[in-house]
Amino acid sequence: MWHNISIRSQLVILFALLLTFVEAGTLALAYWFDIKERRSLAIEQTRTLGRTLNHDLLKALLNQQASVYSDISFRLSGFDSVAALALLDGKDKVVYQYQQQQNMQSILDITHIETIPQFTGGFLLLRQPLKSDNYVFGSVIFKIDLAAYNTQLKEHLFVLLLIFPLELFVGLAIAWRISRAYTQPFTVLADAMKASDVQNNEYQYVSTRAKNEIADLYEGYNLLIRQIEKTTDGLRQAICHREQSDVANQAKSAFLANMSHELRTPLNAIIGYSEIIRENSLETHQSELVRDSENINVAGRHLLSLINSVLDLSKIEAGKMDVHLEPVSVKSVLYELVSTINPLVDKKHNRLTVEVKNGVDIITTDLTKLRQILINLVSNANKFTSNGEIKIEVWCAEYRDAGCCYFKIRDTGIGMSPETLKKLFTPFTQAEKYTTRDFGGTGLGLTISKRFCQLLGGDITVESELGKGSAFTVRLPAAQSDISNKDVEKRKAG
Numbered sequence: 148m149w150h151n152i153s154i155r156s157q158l159v160i161l162f163a164l165l166l167t168f169v170e171a172g173t174l175a176l177a178y179w180f181d182i183k184e185r186r187s188l189a190i191e192q193t194r195t196l197g198r199t200l201n202h203d204l205l206k207a208l209l210n211q212q213a214s215v216y217s218d219i220s221f222r223l224s225g226f227d228s229v230a231a232l233a234l235l236d237g238k239d240k241v242v243y244q245y246q247q248q249q250n251m252q253s254i255l256d257i258t259h260i261e262t263i264p265q266f267t268g269g270f271l272l273l274r275q276p277l278k279s280d281n282y283v284f285g286s287v288i289f290k291i292d293l294a295a296y297n298t299q300l301k302e303h304l305f306v307l308l309l310i311f312p313l314e315l316f317v318g319l320a321i322a323w324r325i326s327r328a329y330t331q332p333f334t335v336l337a338d339a340m341k342a343s344d345v346q347n348n349e350y351q352y353v354s355t356r357a358k359n360e361i362a363d364l365y366e367g368y369n370l371l372i373r374q375i376e377k378t379t380d381g382l383r384q385a386i387c388h389r390e391q392s393d394v395a396n397q398a399k400s401a402f403l404a405n406m407s408h409e410l411r412t413p414l415n416a417i418i419g420y421s422e423i424i425r426e427n428s429l430e431t432h433q434s435e436l437v438r439d440s441e442n443i444n445v446a447g448r449h450l451l452s453l454i455n456s457v458l459d460l461s462k463i464e465a466g467k468m469d470v471h472l473e474p475v476s477v478k479s480v481l482y483e484l485v486s487t488i489n490p491l492v493d494k495k496h497n498r499l500t501v502e503v504k505n506g507v508d509i510i511t512t513d514l515t516k517l518r519q520i521l522i523n524l525v526s527n528a529n530k531f532t533s534n535g536e537i538k539i540e541v542w543c544a545e546y547r548d549a550g551c552c553y554f555k556i557r558d559t560g561i562g563m564s565p566e567t568l569k570k571l572f573t574p575f576t577q578a579e580k581y582t583t584r585d586f587g588g589t590g591l592g593l594t595i596s597k598r599f600c601q602l603l604g605g606d607i608t609v610e611s612e613l614g615k616g617s618a619f620t621v622r623l624p625a626a627q628s629d630i631s632n633k634d635v636e637k638r639k640a641g
């Protein structure tokens with residue numbers, strides 16, 4: 148509730164409460180002082196009256212004659228405030244008493260009062276000794292009606308109560324004015340924020356002549372929006388550049404795809420002719436020509452695989468790589484893989500083992516791409532391992548409610564450093580400079596394999612330690628039936 152009220156109203160309410168509190172306090176204090184002052188005035192005036200009547204009262208006390216008493220009564224009747232009076236002799240015996248109104252309570256019952264003034268029931272009771280030449284003959288007790296004084300007191304109180312709302316009103320008007328001065332800088336800031344056009348990166352700056360916290364706040368705000376403007380401009384430029392480079396990238400990929408196609412046709416012819424020449428040379432026993440034609444064939448096939456890789460990558464980047472999903476027997480793929488790779492494994496004196504866990508059977512995926520992924524990884528494992536172990540483990544598991552198949556290819560080869568792992572899967576990147584020289588290859592295998600995996604809804608992860616070996620894990624969804632063409636299109640777009 149309180150937080151729904153504007154700061155300005157909150158300030159005014161708080162100010163009003165404070166003002167009321169202070170006013171009420173002042174009023175109570177003023178009232179208290181007024182009462183005190185009026186009481187001491189009544190005492191003072193009574194004492195003066197006592198001193199004035201001292202001679203007559205002494206006379207009455209000593210003579211105790213009716214004529215003297217009637218004189219005194221007559222004189223006292225001129226003082227409205229004297230409600231009653233009692234004359235007491237030296238033994239505190241009442242010798243005379245005066246009462247302004249007959250129905251008033253007798254003064255006798257209060258003759259016991261001492262010289263300390265007492266205020267009771269709207270009266271002042273004051274006892275004063277009657278002296279002559281420092282000898283005390285008796286005493287007089289005055290009963291003074293305070294009505295006259297109280298009337299003045301009420302008048303004062305009335306004036307105070309009249310002034311109070313006036314003061315409150317003036318105070319509130321000042322509070323309203325002051326709160327405006329304090330809340331206005333925030334209103335200006337809020338207006339500037341509202342007027343800012345975020346869409347077009349146009350912001351309203353604020354300025355002030357103040358040199359206090361408001362100036363700091365405004366400066367901070369201006370600095371912030373200057374930074375936002377700068378950052379947004381930078382981002383827009385980056386997006387623009389990215390869009391331009393995306394267009395250029397697509398053009399490059401399309402060009403590469405066309406070029407690769409154009410290169411493959413004559414290259415296939417070269418490979419074909421080199422095989423014909425080899426066979427003819429074998430028949431005519433021209434051993435030199437057989438060797439040359441074999442060299443042409445090996446070089447041609449290497450070039451063809453390189454062109455195929457470049458073509459695959461450019462197709463992926465151009466979003467033109469098609470996916471053909473079909474039921475695939477994991478065991479048959481593994482059998483094929485082992486027969487293809489075994490001669491190479493033997494050449495490097497490695498030992499290849501395959502472990503297929505229970506539950507692995509048919510999965511729905513792209514057969515050609517799965518083959519290519521596994522060949523890439525197993526050939527890598529073999530390429531970077533000599534006299535070691537290569538192990539392929541396959542298992543299927545539930546992964547986030549969807550069944551997934553895992554292929555883990557482990558080797559005990561040269562392994563990789565953490566820095567190398569960071570740049571893995573980057574096209575045309577080989578871990579170490581000596582790799583091409585010592586092991587050959589283009590640095591495209593892993594990139595293509597990872598992109599294929601992602602295209603099929605999975606991924607490749609790697610763990611490796613330099614000098615100890617590496618382990619690549621391929622994760623692929625086992626069933627693709629629930630994957631729509633839209634998903635594949637999205638994955639193609641990267």
Ligand SMILES: Nc1ncnc2c1ncn2[C@@H]1O[C@H](COP(=O)(O)OP(=O)(O)OP(=O)(O)O)[C@@H](O)[C@H]1O
Pocket residue numbers: 456523527528529531558560561562563571576577578579582587588589590591592593594616617
């Ligand atoms: N099993 C592994 N052991 C150690 N290093 C590896 C292994 N697999 C990959 N690498 C490192 O990662 C780099 C990239 O591998 P990738 O398969 O992409 O390229 P390549 O094998 O060099 O060439 P390509 O596969 O294109 O013929 C390799 O050059 C190598 O440095």
Ligand SMILES: [Mg+2]
Pocket residue numbers: 523526527588592593
């Ligand atoms: Mg490779």
